[in-house]
Amino acid sequence: MKRLKRILVLTLLLALPLLAVRVGETAPEFTGTDSNGKTHKLSDYRGKVVVLEWHNQGCPYTKKHYESGNMQSLQKEWTAKGVVWLSVISSAPGAQGYVTAAAENDYLKRMNAAPTAVLLDPDGNIGHLYAAKTTPHMYIVDPSGALVYNGAIDDHPSTDAGDIPSSKNYVSAALREVTAGKKVTEAATRPYGCSVKYKE
Amino acid sequence: MGIASFATPQARTDPPSTNVIQVTLVAERESIAPGHESWVGIRFQLAKGWHIYWINPGDSGDPPRVQWRLPPGFKAGPLQWPHPERLVTKYAVDYGYADEVMLLAPIRAPAKLAARNQVEFAATVKWVVCREVCLPGKTEVALSLPVTPRAASQPAGSFEDARKRVPERAPARWRARALAEQNEFVLAIEAGEPITSAVFFPLQPRQIENTAEQTASAQPRGIELRLRKSEQLLRPIARLQGVLVLPSGKSYLIDAPVTVAGNTTPTEQKSRKKS
Numbered sequence: 001m002k003r004l005k006r007i008l009v010l011t012l013l014l015a016l017p018l019l020a021v022r023v024g025e026t027a028p029e030f031t032g033t034d035s036n037g038k039t040h041k042l043s044d045y046r047g048k049v050v051v052l053e054w055h056n057q058g059c060p061y062t063k064k065h066y067e068s069g070n071m072q073s074l075q076k077e078w079t080a081k082g083v084v085w086l087s088v089i090s091s092a093p094g095a096q097g098y099v100t101a102a103a104e105n106d107y108l109k110r111m112n113a114a115p116t117a118v119l120l121d122p123d124g125n126i127g128h129l130y131a132a133k134t135t136p137h138m139y140i141v142d143p144s145g146a147l148v149y150n151g152a153i154d155d156h157p158s159t160d161a162g163d164i165p166s167s168k169n170y171v172s173a174a175l176r177e178v179t180a181g182k183k184v185t186e187a188a189t190r191p192y193g194c195s196v197k198y199k200e
Numbered sequence: 201m202g203i204a205s206f207a208t209p210q211a212r213t214d215p216p217s218t219n220v221i222q223v224t225l226v227a228e229r230e231s232i233a234p235g236h237e238s239w240v241g242i243r244f245q246l247a248k249g250w251h252i253y254w255i256n257p258g259d260s261g262d263p264p265r266v267q268w269r270l271p272p273g274f275k276a277g278p279l280q281w282p283h284p285e286r287l288v289t290k291y292a293v294d295y296g297y298a299d300e301v302m303l304l305a306p307i308r309a310p311a312k313l314a315a316r317n318q319v320e321f322a323a324t325v326k327w328v329v330c331r332e333v334c335l336p337g338k339t340e341v342a343l344s345l346p347v348t349p350r351a352a353s354q355p356a357g358s359f360e361d362a363r364k365r366v367p368e369r370a371p372a373r374w375r376a377r378a379l380a381e382q383n384e385f386v387l388a389i390e391a392g393e394p395i396t397s398a399v400f401f402p403l404q405p406r407q408i409e410n411t412a413e414q415t416a417s418a419q420p421r422g423i424e425l426r427l428r429k430s431e432q433l434l435r436p437i438a439r440l441q442g443v444l445v446l447p448s449g450k451s452y453l454i455d456a457p458v459t460v461a462g463n464t465t466p467t468e469q470k471s472r473k474k475s
Contacts (some may be wrong), residue, residue: 021431047364060328060336096333131431133292134260150432157262159328159336190405194334195260195292 021131023187027139028129032119040117046082047143047180051171053115054127054196055087056097057107060159061193065136066111066163067198070074071153075114077164078175086113090127092199097135098122124198134193138171140180149174149197151189220247225321225341226302228359231348232319235311238351241302241362242266242325242341249300249331256403258410259292259335264327266303271319273310276328280304282365283443283451293410294330295401302362313347318385320344352399367443367451374422376456378440379459380429385440387425387456395423395446400454402442406432436460 021028027050031041042050053071056062064158065071075085089104091097099107104118121127130139140149154167212358221244228239236455244252244264253261268276284295307321322342329335370376377392385408387400399415402408412428427440445451 023432023434058333076344119270128291158326159262159334160326188406188434190432192262193260194330195289195294197332199293200290 001082010130018130020043021129021139021175023147023148023150023184025147026145027141030126030129032086032121032126034117034118035101035108036115037101040086040119042141043145045141046145048082048084049078049143049175050084050086050128050141051078051175052132052139053085053087053192054132054135054137055060055089056091056194056197057099058097058195059135062135064161064164065161066113067155068164070161070164071111071136072111072113074169074171077117079114079140081179083179087113087115087118088121088126089118089144090121090124090132092124093122095197095199097194097197122199123144124196127196127198132196134191135196137191137196140171140174140178140184146180148178148184149187150191152191157190157192204319219246220250220331220335221252221327221337223325223327223339223341225323225343225452226358227321227343227345228355229345229352231346232307233348233351234309234313236351237302237306237308238345239306239359240321240343241304241359242279242323243300243302243358244297244327245300246298246329249296249298250329250380251287251296251331252327252329252438253294253296254401255281256295256401256405258287258294258296258405261294261330262328264303266305267324268305269324270307273313274319274321275308279280280366282362283367286399286401291411295410298421302358304359304362304366309347318344318346319413334338342423354409364449366452367453368420370444370452370454374452376454378456378458380436380458381459381461383429385429385458386455387423387427387440388419389422389454390445393422394418394420397447398423399445400423400425400427400442401445402427402440404441406430407437407440433444437442437455 029042035038079085136153138153142148153168153171156163156167170186172191179182224243226241226243227303232238253263257263257265265327284297284299287294287296320342326338336431373392377388396418399416407430409428409430415426440456440458442454443451444454
C-alpha cells in the first residue's frame, strides 16, 4: 500500500509537466521581464493573439530566419495587425546565447527586429513552463488564452536561408486562421533548431 | 583538416565546422563492374563531445543531407542509416551519433559502360554538428574507382561493422503491436523468446516524448515497452514505426499497428490480430 502510494506520488510528479502545454488547453500564465526592464504577464494580453518565439541569436537555425529578414518581416506584419510578439531568451548565464539586456537591445536595433518585447528568462522558468525545446520554437496563444499552436516556424528544418522561399510558414498560416477566428489546421509540428541552453 | 587540429569551441566564436567533423567518401570494393552494385559509405568522424543526427533527430537538430553527383547511368539507392543512440542532456533527448558513423548507399553501375579507366562518384554533404553549440557545415566529397570487367571481391572490414548497425527487417515470426493508453503507448514485441531489454527509436517525430524514460519489461516470449505519448500528438495514430535496438547491438525495424485501449479492433483493419 505504501509502495502503491509512493508510485502514485511519483506518477503524479512525472505527469505534472505533461499538463502544461497541450494545444487546445489554457496556455500557462507567466510573468517575465523584458530587455527594457518592463514586466509582462501573459494574462495582460487576454483579448489579443500572442506569439512566443524562443530565441538564441548565435544559433544557426535562428540566424537563418534573422539574417534573411524572415523573422523580422513576420514580426512587423503581425504586430501591425495587433498581434503581441514576445521573443523569449532562456539561455542561462555562461551558456551559449545568453545576453544582457543592453546587448539584446543592441542586437534588436542592428537586426531591425520588431518583436513587441524580448523577455529575458535566464533561469529558464518560462522555457520550462512551455517545455520549449529549440530555438526557434514557436507558440501561439489565442484571445481567450488558449494555446493554439506549438511547433516549428516552417516546414524546412535546415539552417539554409535559401530554403525559406519554398517553405510553408506554419506560424503565418496559424496566425491567419486564428486572427480570422478560425481553428488552426496545423496546430502542432515538430519544432526544429538548436536545443535551448537551459541552466543545468 | 587533420583530426589533430580540433579546436576547443568557444561560446561566442563559431569555429569552422570542419574542425570538429571530418567527412569522407569511401568505397567497399576496389573496383566497379558494369551492371553491378557497389556500396559506398559517407563516413563522419567527430571530435569528442560533438554529435550529428539520425533521420528522426529527436528534440533538436537535423540529419545530414547527401546530394549525389554520379556519372551518367549510375544510380544511388536510398541511404542506410545505422541505428542511433540516445543523446541525453538534462532537458532534451536527441537521436544521433557521436564519435564516428558511416551512412551506407548502394550505387549501381549501368549494364554497359563505355571503356574508360576510372569513374568518379561525388556528393555534396550538408550537416549540423552540435555540442553546446550547433555548427552547420557543408563539404564536397569524391572518390574514383577503376572499372573492371568483373566485380572485385567483397573485403571484410569497416563496412561490415557499419552494416551491423543498420536495422534489419524484423524476423517473420515476430509480432509487434502497440496499445494506446491515455498517456502512453505500450509496445509489445512477440519474438518467441524473452528479450531482456531494448530501446525504441521512433521513426516519426511527435509520437513519443523523447525525454521520457522507456520502461521495458521482459516477457516470456518477447518484451513490452511503455513509451510516453508526445505532448504534440493531437490525433490518434494508426501505426507506431521505429527501430528496436537490443543489448547485443542488433536492431530491427518495427511496424506496430496501434489499438486504442478498451477497443478490441485495431485502428487499422489490415493489422494482424494474434490471440
